[in-house]
Amino acid sequence: MVPRRAQLLEFAVLGLLHEGPTHGYDLRRRLNEALGPFRALSYGTLYPALKTLLGRGLIAEAPDPGRRGKRPRVVYELTAAGKEHFADLVARADSSAYEDDAFDVRFAFFARTESEVRLRILEGRRGRLEDDLERVRERAVRSRERLDSYTAALQQHGEERAEREVRWLTELIDAERRHPTDPGPQP
Amino acid sequence: MVPRRAQLLEFAVLGLLHEGPTHGYDLRRRLNEALGPFRALSYGTLYPALKTLLGRGLIAEAPDPGRRGKRPRVVYELTAAGKEHFADLVARADSSAYEDDAFDVRFAFFARTESEVRLRILEGRRGRLEDDLERVRERAVRSRERLDSYTAALQQHGEERAEREVRWLTELIDAERRHPTDPGPQP
């Protein structure tokens, strides 16, 4: 099951609020900076999403710590239900955790993910990339002659990038197996 | 100006038809295989797009060469206006040619692109990636300490990938400068 983009955003927002209460403008900035799937996230997407989470009781308005004389902002924090929901989501390691965009988001919160789950996500991602690689290679064999040099160069470059990514994941997996450190309690 | 996805699709369709007349089903298959931005292109997008191109007189229905006894398919070919329009699009080397998805599509038709234009597109793309890289590095310096090891690993991996891509482009640019081969007449 490929996760809807809205679910990804929900996960990311809960994850960021898990690190501490904050307001919409700051969430957007941090989501944009994370330069994953949310590089171009707009207020038109974020604010309604926050409203939905509010309506579902996963987040709640918190008092703005206040900055002398400045207009208070709308600060959100996780509710108990929100923390629980996020914990459930983090524990998942099915395909919704390692497909394309989803992997980037899940990886960003690996520090809050249990070692075992991390391992399964990394392995799932690696398997996914290996499948892609196999498909590309098959196609390369089938069409070797009738490719112009540019298409051939692009294909080879794509292959090398995927191979490199697989090696990177393998390193992470090996490291994870050697030192399976679980997340401690949040500070 | 970032090209709308529809414009990218239009470009790709005209480019494929430039190689010879064909029908919608085949276009979709080839667009999907090209595994760029059209990996998941659906009929719901392609067929209406073909209708639009038809309405604008850039493509026209051509007789199906026919396959004994089989139902004829709806085959399209470029019109004179379509060829001209494609030539105009191919000659462009502004940001609409090297931003993300656009670059993949433009690269796929490099064999039909003049050497000078190819060079400017490659250089534009490289510049774009170098800007990205600089931004990422700045951010890395600003936030070095407060990153957990996973975020740090992801950031470093992203940096390495971008560096590799820049080197790849540099190689292509150098090769292009040494042997600026222009496209011959199509067979």
Next chain:
DNA sequence: TTCGTCATGTAATGGGTTACATGATTAC
């Protein structure tokens, strides 16, 4: 005969950016 692929579409649905609207605060 049933399943996969070929083949062409349309409609509904979902979802995201752009643009609009508004106002406070800060830096130059």
Next chain:
DNA sequence: GTAATCATGTAACCCATTACATGACGAA
């Protein structure tokens, strides 16, 4: 003072996938 950034939203528009509808053909 004025431009940029902070800050919070809403509405319109664009557009792409999903699902639906339909049917022929080839292989197992």
